[in-house]
Amino acid sequence: MSDRLRAALRWETGLAVVVVIILIAGSSASPDFLTGNNLFNLGLSNGEIAIMTLPMTLIVISGEIDLSVASILGMSSSLLGYLWSKGWPMPAVFVFVAVVGVLAGAVNGLLITRLRLPSLAVTIGTLALYRGIATILLGPNTVSTFPTAYTNLGVNAVPFTHNDVTYSTLIFVVLAIIFGVVLHATPVGRSIYAMGASAEAAQFAGIRVKRIKTILYMVSGLVCALAGVLLTFRLDTAVQNNGLGLELDVVAIVLLGGVSIFGGKGSLIGVILAVLAFAGIQNALLLTNFNQEASGIVTGALLLASVFLPIVGRSLKRFAPRSLTPRPLRPQTPAPHSTVAS
Amino acid sequence: MKGNDNAAPGETQAGGLAARVLRVREFGIVAVLVVFVLVTTSVQHRFLNTTNIQFVLVDTTVFALLALGETMVVVSRNVDLSVGSVLGLSAYLSANLFAQHPNMSIPVVFLAGLGIGLACGIANGLMVAGGRVPSLVVTLATLYIIRGIDILIVGGNEVTASSLPSAFLDIPKSTIIGIPDIALVVAAVIGVGAYYLRTFRSGRDLYAIGSNPEAAQLAGIPVGRRVFTAFTVSGGIAGIAGVLWAAQYGTINSLAGTGYELQVVSAVVVGGVAIFGGSGSVVGAAVGALLLATISSALYVLGISPFWDQAIWGFLLILAIALDQTITERLTNALRLRRTRHV
Numbered sequence: 001m002s003d004r005l006r007a008a009l010r011w012e013t014g015l016a017v018v019v020v021i022i023l024i025a026g027s028s029a030s031p032d033f034l035t036g037n038n039l040f041n042l043g044l045s046n047g048e049i050a051i052m053t054l055p056m057t058l059i060v061i062s063g064e065i066d067l068s069v070a071s072i073l074g075m076s077s078s079l080l081g082y083l084w085s086k087g088w089p090m091p092a093v094f095v096f097v098a099v100v101g102v103l104a105g106a107v108n109g110l111l112i113t114r115l116r117l118p119s120l121a122v123t124i125g126t127l128a129l130y131r132g133i134a135t136i137l138l139g140p141n142t143v144s145t146f147p148t149a150y151t152n153l154g155v156n157a158v159p160f161t162h163n164d165v166t167y168s169t170l171i172f173v174v175l176a177i178i179f180g181v182v183l184h185a186t187p188v189g190r191s192i193y194a195m196g197a198s199a200e201a202a203q204f205a206g207i208r209v210k211r212i213k214t215i216l217y218m219v220s221g222l223v224c225a226l227a228g229v230l231l232t233f234r235l236d237t238a239v240q241n242n243g244l245g246l247e248l249d250v251v252a253i254v255l256l257g258g259v260s261i262f263g264g265k266g267s268l269i270g271v272i273l274a275v276l277a278f279a280g281i282q283n284a285l286l287l288t289n290f291n292q293e294a295s296g297i298v299t300g301a302l303l304l305a306s307v308f309l310p311i312v313g314r315s316l317k318r319f320a321p322r323s324l325t326p327r328p329l330r331p332q333t334p335a336p337h338s339t340v341a342s
Numbered sequence: 343m344k345g346n347d348n349a350a351p352g353e354t355q356a357g358g359l360a361a362r363v364l365r366v367r368e369f370g371i372v373a374v375l376v377v378f379v380l381v382t383t384s385v386q387h388r389f390l391n392t393t394n395i396q397f398v399l400v401d402t403t404v405f406a407l408l409a410l411g412e413t414m415v416v417v418s419r420n421v422d423l424s425v426g427s428v429l430g431l432s433a434y435l436s437a438n439l440f441a442q443h444p445n446m447s448i449p450v451v452f453l454a455g456l457g458i459g460l461a462c463g464i465a466n467g468l469m470v471a472g473g474r475v476p477s478l479v480v481t482l483a484t485l486y487i488i489r490g491i492d493i494l495i496v497g498g499n500e501v502t503a504s505s506l507p508s509a510f511l512d513i514p515k516s517t518i519i520g521i522p523d524i525a526l527v528v529a530a531v532i533g534v535g536a537y538y539l540r541t542f543r544s545g546r547d548l549y550a551i552g553s554n555p556e557a558a559q560l561a562g563i564p565v566g567r568r569v570f571t572a573f574t575v576s577g578g579i580a581g582i583a584g585v586l587w588a589a590q591y592g593t594i595n596s597l598a599g600t601g602y603e604l605q606v607v608s609a610v611v612v613g614g615v616a617i618f619g620g621s622g623s624v625v626g627a628a629v630g631a632l633l634l635a636t637i638s639s640a641l642y643v644l645g646i647s648p649f650w651d652q653a654i655w656g657f658l659l660i661l662a663i664a665l666d667q668t669i670t671e672r673l674t675n676a677l678r679l680r681r682t683r684h685v
Contacts, residue, residue, distance in 0.1 A: 116671075117663050120421075120478070121617040124604055125659035132653025139649045240649075245601070248482060261476050291497070293596070297490030303483035307475045 011258040011310070015273040022280035030287040036164045038283065040157065044234065046279040047168025048073065048227040048243065052250045053257075054172075054179045055220035057271045060254050061183070062213055063196040063263025064112060064119035069224045070246035071130035072104045076228030078134035081143030081238020090150065097225050104130055105221020109214030127247065134240040143238040154233030168230050172275075175223065180268040188212065196263030252299050253278050256306045277302070368626045370665070371613055375633050382640040389643045392520055398632075398639045399525040400514045400590065404429075405631035406528050407583045408606040409613065410535045411576030413627040416610055417539070418572050419552040419619030420477035424466060425580040426602030427488035432458040432584025433598045434492060437501040440510065448510055455585035456578055462488055463577015467570035474566075477573075485603060489596075496596035503592030513589045524586065529628075536624040548572060552619025608655055609634050612662040616670070633658075 026033035052069050059066050076097045083093045108126055112119045158165045183189040195202035195209045203209050232238045257274035259266025278299070285295050383390045408425050415422040436455040439446050466484055470477045503511060516523045539545040547568045550558040559565050588594050607617075613630025615622025637658075638651050 111660065111664070115664055115667060117667055118617055121611060121663045122660060124607055124611075125656050125663060127604065127656070128608065128652050128659060129656025132649075132651070132656050135649040135652055136647075139647065248486065251482065252486070255479060261479055291494060294490040294493040296486035297494070300483040300486030300490065303479060303486070304469070307479050308469075308473055311473060311475070 012267065012270045012273060014309075015256075015258070015270060015277060019273055019276045019280060022277060022284060026280060026284040026287065029284060033284065033287055038287070040164055040166060042279050042283045043166045043169035044155070046275070046282065047166055047172060047234075048231045049246055049249050049253070050172045050275045050279070051168065051175060051227045051230070052220075052224055052246070053253045053271055053275055054175050054268070055216065055223045056250050056254050057257070057259055057266065057268055058179065058183060058192055059119075059213075059216050059220060060251075060259050060261065061196045061263055061266050062192045062216060063199060064213060064216075065123060065251065065261075066108060066119065066217060066220050067123040067247045067251070068104070068108060068126040068130055069220060069250055070243045071127045071134070072101055072221055072224035073228040073231060073243040073246065074134040074240060075104065075130040075137075076101055076225040077232040077238050077242040078137040078240050080229055080232050082137045084146060084238075085143045090147070094229070097229060098222060101221040101223075101225025101228075102218050103221070104225075105218040106214065108221070109217030112217070113210035113213050131240070131244070134242075138238065138240045141239075144236050146233065146236060146238075151233045151236045154230060154236070168234070171226070171230070176268065176272055183268050192216070193264055196260075196265070198264075249278070249299065252303045256302050258306070368614060368623065368629070371626060371629050371633060371662075375629060375636060378633070378636060378640065382644060386643050386645075389640060394639060394643065396517065396520070396522050398635050400522050401639070402628075402632045402635040403514075403522075403524050403528045404583045404587050404590065405602075405606060405609055405635065406532060406628040407579050407586070408602065409609045409627040409631045410532055410624050411579035412606050412610045413613075413615050413622060413624050414535075414539065414548060414572040415477070415576050416607075416615050416617065417552045417619055417622060418548040418569050419555060420470060420569060420572070421481065421607065421617075422466065422477065422573060422576045423481040423603045423607075424462065424484040424488055425576065425583075425606055426599040427485050427492065428459050428462045428577055428580035429584040429587055429599035429602060430596070431462070431488055431492045431495075432581040433588040433594050434496050434501065434596070436585045437506060437588040437594045440507060441501050441505040444505075444507065448507075448513075451510070452582060452585050455581045457581065459581015459584065460574060460578040462581070463574040464570075466577060467573030470573060471566040471570040477569075489600070493596045500593060500595035501588070506588070506592060510589050511592055513586070532624055532628045539624055544568060544571070549620055552616075552621075554620075605634065605655070606631075608659045611666075612658055614662070614666065616666060617663065630662075 023034070032038050052073070056066060056069060079097050079100055080093055083096060084090070088096075104126070108119075108123055111117050111122045111126075153167050156167075158167055158170050183192065191202065191207040191209075191212055194205065194207055195212065199209055228243065231242055235242070253274045254266075254271055255261060256277065257266065257271030259271065281298050281302070282292075282295055285298065286292055379390070388394060408429070412422055412425060432455040435458055436451045439451050439454055462484065466477075466481055469475060469480045469484075473480075514522065514524055518526065539548065547558070547563045550561065550563055551565050551568055555565060584599070587598060591598075609631040610622070610627045611617055611630070612633060613622070613626035613628065615627055615630075634655060637654060638648065641648060641650055641654070
């Protein structure tokens with residue numbers, strides 16, 4: 001246990017160093033980097049992705065994955081625009097969008113836990129299904145007739161924060177605290193780690209694996225619906241392809257944060273640092289006039305680094321002087337999990 | 343699965359049962375396809391006219407090719423999410439060869455596409471097999487990186503049909519007795535792929551790896567090399583598919599093939615290939631691709647907005663996975679019953 005803790009801490013220390021390097025490099029590359037205005041924009045343009053990484057972290061630690069997050073975001077954005085254009089009052093629209101988000105997550109969760117289907121396949125299916133529903137709702141139309149009182153929430157700062165903190169940043173911080181406490185300081189959090197390490201063992205230990213996983217997916221649906229509302233108000237546009245492809249960003253950030261794709265390992269601090277690193281890099285690239293569309297190269301490279309650096313570290317350890325590492329008692333057999341995908 | 347000594351009779355029966363279920367599996371998707379075509383045709387007769395059939399077949403070729411490579415990867419319990427990006431990169435670079443050198447010969451351009459695809463596939467394969475890293479993560483990363491490289495190269499440019507030779511653009515249009523040439527070629531390629539996976543030792547190895555990677559390793563199968571090959575083939579196929587895509591659409595910008603990875607995985611899974619490896623066939627995957635193309639076309643012919651496509655795909659995909667799981671569970675239970683009876 002202490003070993004694992006140390007390894008996790010090392011990964012997070014490394015990430016923290018990366019974040020600091022990005023800050024230094026960014027501010028030396030452009031004097032605008034560390035200004036309040038830029039940080040505000042940084043929070044603005046990454047807020048929805050950041051919010052969606054929180055439930056994704058818990059889901060991946062529990063040994064599953066949710067690729068439908070960006071489609072749930074798109075579906076709630078479309079639904080928001082559709083209902084508003086039909087003349088629903090905004091509070092009713094909010095409630096309805098939230099309920100649909102929870103339902104979308106419940107469908108994922110029930111298919112995965114009750115029918116015992118692989119989450120990767122199910123959520124690829126619902127990725128298409130929910131985006132498809134968004135497309136059916138709005139078709140080629142866009143809705144951008146939202147009252148300014150609401151769209152201001154998307155672009156204005158929270159009062160009393162010197163115009164530095166966006167609403168999405170505030171929501172991210174609040175949610176991060178809640179998710180962090182649940183994951184790291186409650187029995188539910190321990191159960192999530194346990195089922196990620198071994199779903200069967202967790203089941204036999206009396207943990208309600210299916211119920212907790214279903215709830216995680218429902219929470220994810222709700223949070224993604226919220227992100228959809230935020231994105232819609234920020235862009236002042238509801239359109240069916242809002243947030244298209246963001247699921248990959250979200251998964252990339254979570255893995256970069258040191259969460260194991262096989263479940264059972266990772267921490268929320270790591271993911272928060274990864275969010276900062278991701279946002280910082282995107283922003284530094286923007287300020288240095290790098291083609292913004294191609295910033296996926298950096299995301300991809302980070303993702304590769306997140307899986308290959310630990311391996312490099314391990315093999316370095318293997319080649320360490322023999323006196324430092326105790327000799328294994330029996331000849332080592334080849335690693336049992338060679339090329340297993342999730 | 344232990345104490346196999348006296349399970350020989352059970353084994354043969356189980357083998358027969360498995361074969362029957364496999365047959366049923368492909369039979370299922372073919373039946374869905376047939377029913378779908380019949381219902382659509384009875385509502386709208388135009389659906390079965392020559393033009394529309396040709397259109398659907400040409401539309402299927404790119405996805406059927408991609409599904410062939412993806413099947414090899416998925417059967418070995420991996421996944422290749424980078425195919426859409428590889429297709430996009432290959433489509434632009436190969437079409438751009440024509441734009442730069444109008445007299446370029448067409449086979450050379452196909453070879454260039456193949457080379458680009460192979461390079462990407464080798465990179466994926468080296469990282470997955472050599473680094474022993476989950477393929478989901480690696481190909482998710484290369485999906486981003488290859489698309490990013492594509493965007494850096496292409497920028498805001500695009501290759502338009504006017505800069506492509508007409509012989510190249512005619513490739514999808516030429517037909518033999520009413521059947522598009524490329525559909526025949528792709529069908530032949532899929533036939534070869536199916537034969538290889540069923541018959542060749544290295545092909546069977548992919549199923550063994552997908553069923554149980556550790557057991558395959560212990561049985562002496564060169565797991566790393568086989569997985570590497572599967573990714574290389576998948577990449578190479580995506581490269582060629584990119585050139586075909588360019589011939590089919592004529593206009594190529596940096597968005598070519600975006601999101602294809604999910605459509606290809608859908609086609610493969612709808613075609614009865616188990617997402618966690620070990621079973622499924624290339625023919626099933628190709629029929630899956632054909633079914634998806636048929637559905638899009640049927641929606642169009644029936645006058646239903648194409649905006650319904652994606653939701654229907656998603657629904658079908660989930661249905662296919664659920665059916666697959668039910669069949670597998672029933673098969674496992676049947677095997678268990680037989681085993682207990684014979685021991």
